[in-house]
Amino acid sequence: MEVYLIFTDTKTNLGKLIKRFTKHPYSHVSISFSRDLSEVYSFGRKNIDNPFGGGFVKEDFRNQFFQRAQCAVFSCTVTEREYKLMKAYAQKVEANQEKYKYNFLGLFGVLFEKTIERESAFFCSQFVATIFHSGGHSIMNKKPSLISPKDIYSWDELTYTYSGTLKSYPYFMKERQAVANGKVMVCI
Numbered sequence: 001m002e003v004y005l006i007f008t009d010t011k012t013n014l015g016k017l018i019k020r021f022t023k024h025p026y027s028h029v030s031i032s033f034s035r036d037l038s039e040v041y042s043f044g045r046k047n048i049d050n051p052f053g054g055g056f057v058k059e060d061f062r063n064q065f066f067q068r069a070q071c072a073v074f075s076c077t078v079t080e081r082e083y084k085l086m087k088a089y090a091q092k093v094e095a096n097q098e099k100y101k102y103n104f105l106g107l108f109g110v111l112f113e114k115t116i117e118r119e120s121a122f123f124c125s126q127f128v129a130t131i132f133h134s135g136g137h138s139i140m141n142k143k144p145s146l147i148s149p150k151d152i153y154s155w156d157e158l159t160y161t162y163s164g165t166l167k168s169y170p171y172f173m174k175e176r177q178a179v180a181n182g183k184v185m186v187c188i
Contacts, residue, residue: 001083004032005128006040007072007153008166010065021111024150026072030059031128033087036171037061037073041090041131043102043122054102056093056122067167074158082135089134093127103145110148117145125149 007026009019018027030042040059047053059066078086093100101121109116110123122130129144129152139147139155152158162169 001078001080002035002075003078003083003086004035004037004161005074005076005152005158006030006032006037006061006166007074007149008066008069009071010069018107018149022148022150024148024153025070026149026153029124029128029149029152031086031090031131033083033090035075037169041094041127042124043100043127044124054104056097056100056127058094061166061169062172067165069166070164071166071169072153072163073161073169074153075161076155076157076159078135078137082137084135086131086135086137089131106145110146113146115143115145117143125152128152 006029008028008030009026010028016027019025028042028044030040032038032040040061042057042059044054044057044059046055046057061067099120101118103116103118103121103123103126105118106116106121106123106126108114110125125147126144129139129142129147132139133144140151142151166172
């Protein structure tokens, strides 16, 4: 089974700061359990217009905020059991999202290589790494609280799928073409 990791650069001020410290083109990572990216999970801005209100987000990549973003999409093969455990963890967090906060302090921990774990708080790469860990699949034998988007991007278990703007992601294009032709299409 495949899960998809989406690395983005939305050119926000926080993103620019993260990129400056990591020296990496992408400052954010999300996870999806489908190739068409119809359900994308991460930790970030709860309100696109407010950079300070962060927490669990189910990202809509069809939103104009993301459509202009540069991205890289990778797939990762996992077992059916890992897939189910990982998806169940993401859905559990989604069902209890009011309990979760954005782990701003944890970003400093990554910078200084010091674990700063807070109960019910994640930053994007910490959340993605925790999802993998919940399925019994560790990323780079590092604690999730020390993993950056750059670390995940360099993980050798990923398979390149696409890079460019999210607007031009090929599986969005197929979806738009199917709607334009009056057809219903399911991407698997």
